[in-house]
Amino acid sequence: QLQLVESGGGLVQPGGSLRLSCAASGFTLDYYAVGWFRQAPGKEREGVSCISSSNSGGTTNSADSVKGRFTISRDNAKNTVYLQMNSLKPEDTAVYYCAAVPFRLCALRPPMYNYWGQGTQVTVSS
DSSP states (O other): EEEEEEEOOOOEOTTEEEEEEEEEESSSSSGGEEEEEEEESHHHHHHEEOOOOGGGGGOEEEEEETTTTEHHHGGGTEEEEEEEEOOOGGGGGGEEEEEEEESSOOOSOOOGOOEEEEEEEEEEOO
C-alpha cells in the first residue's frame, strides 16, 4: 500500500523555524516528484515547494512567497522528503500536505499529483 505521512508541524512564533517530513512507505520516493502544498481556511490549496524525481534531474521549484525562506530536500536512505521552513510568518499558517507523482519534473500544480498525505498543521503566532 502506497502511503505518505507528514510530520513536524506545530505552533511556532513569527521568525521561528520548523522542519516538515514526508515519509513514504510502499514505494521508493526517489523515483517520484514530490511537492509540498498548503491550504489555509477559506483558501485554495497552493503549491509551496517541489523536487523532481532523481531520474528527471532532482530540480527544485518554490513559490515566490517562500523563496529564500523554505528549502526542500531528500534523504533517500530514509525514503523521506523534508521542507525546512525558516523566518516563518503568520501568513504561513496552514495545513501542509506532501504529494507524489512518479517519474516527473515537479510543478506546483496539485492536480498533477497522484498520492497525498493527510496533512500537518503549521501555526505561526505570537
